[in-house]
Amino acid sequence: MKKIERVTELEKQYVMEVLDGEFSSKTSYKMVTRLEKEFAKKMHRKYAIAMVNGTATLHMALEAAGVGIGDEVICPPLTMSSSSLCVLQANAIPVFADVDNDTFLITADNIEKKITSKTKAIITVSLYGLSPDMDPIMEIAHKHGLKVIEDDAQCFLAKYKGRLVGTLGDMASFSFQSSKHMTAGEGGIVVTDDDELALKLRRYSGLGYGSIGLEKGRITKDDIQDPNYERHVILGWNYRPTDLVGAVALAQLERLDELVEMRKIAARHFLNAIKGCNWLRAQKVNDTDEHSYWAFCVVLDTNKVNWYEFRKKFMEFGGDGIYSAWKLSYMEPAFKNMNFLGREKLINNKYEYDYNKVKCPIAEYLQPRMLQFKTDYWDEADAMKQAEILKQTIDYFDKR
The missing domain is CATH 3.90.1150.10 (Aspartate Aminotransferase, domain 1)
Structure with a gap:
C-alpha cells in the first residue's frame, strides 16, 4: 500500500532558504530561476517562464502569439472558463468548438468548422489529465497559420502517442493552483521552444522591462541605479511570481513523478x-x-x-x-449577458457575436x-x- 506526503520537509527547506535571505535583491528570484530551468528540462522544452497563476500564463501566451483586438481564438467550452476568459483579457473573441463524445476533448474536425479569416490561435485543453488528439490539430493550425496553445493545467507527465504532453503545441501552459498535480498554492508556467515567443512571454509578464531577456527574469540594481535607464520598452503586466512560490513549486517539481x-x-x-x-x-x-x-x-x-x-x-x-x-463557458452569466467590462463593445459593435446562440451539442x-x-x-x-x-x-x- 503506497503512501506519501503532499508537502514534505523539502518544500519547507526551500521556503526557509528564501526567508533566510530576507527578500534581499541579492537572493530574490533565485528560486524562480531554478524552477524555470528545471521545469524546462523536465518538460523537454527550451524555455519555461513562471507567472503568478495559470490564467496569467494563458493570457501572456495569447499576447505573445500576437492575438489582439478583433481576433478570434478557438477553445473548448467544456472546461474551467479560464481557457476562454484569457481570450477576453487579450481583447479577443472566444469561439467555442465542440468536443468528442468519448474523450470529452476538443477535436480537429470541430476546430476546422470554426476557422474564419479572423482566427488567430487555438487553445486546446488536456481535460482531467488527457491530451486531445494533437497531430491533426497541429496540421490544421499549420495549414491556416495559427498558433496552438496547450492548456495543460490538469495534465502533468501524461503522454500523447509516446510524446510528453506539453511538447506538442507552440506553447504550453501549466498551473500550480492548489488542486493541481504539483502546487505552490498558486502559480503557473509557460513552456516553448521558440526564442521570439519566449522573449515576449518574459517581457510581457515583466512590465515590459527592456533589460529582461530570455535567461533574465528580473531587472538588477545596476539597471535601476542608472538615471538614464529606460525601463519600459513595451506594455507589460506584472505577472511575475514570488520566490516563495518558486521555492514550493521547485520542491514539488522534484517530487512530481x-x-x-x-x-x-x-x-x-x-x-x-x-x-x-x-x-x-x-x-x-x-x-x-x-x-x-x-x-x-x-x-x-x-x-x-x-x-x-x-x-x-x-x-x-x-x-x-x-x-x-463546469458549466459550459458560453452558458456562464458573464458570457450570456456579455458582462466583459467593456470588451463587449469589441464583439457587439464589430462582429455581433451572440453567445446565447452558441451550440456545442456534444458538450x-x-x-x-x-x-x-x-x-x-x-x-x-x-x-x-x-x-x-x-x-x-x-x-x-x-x-x-
Missing part, C-alpha cells in the same frame, strides 16, 4: 470499481496515450439514475463527494451527466476506500 503516480493509482482503483457497469462510462484513453488523472471522470446514464440521487447515495455510503463538470449532452471524482489521495488506502464506496453505490442502483 510520485505526485502524479498517486493520482494514477487512485484512478486505477476507480476504474476497477466501475468494471461491468454499463451505465457509467469513463473517459476514453487510446492505447498510444497515457492519462495523468488530475481527476477521474465518468458519464452517467441519467435514464438509469438521477445525477443528484447518485451523488447523495455515494455520500451516504461515506463518499467524499462528487464534483460536477451540452455531456456536462450535466459528468461525475468527477477526486484523485488527490496521498494514502492509497483512502483511494481504495472511495473506490469501494463507488462500487457499493453502483451495486445499490443495480439492485434497486
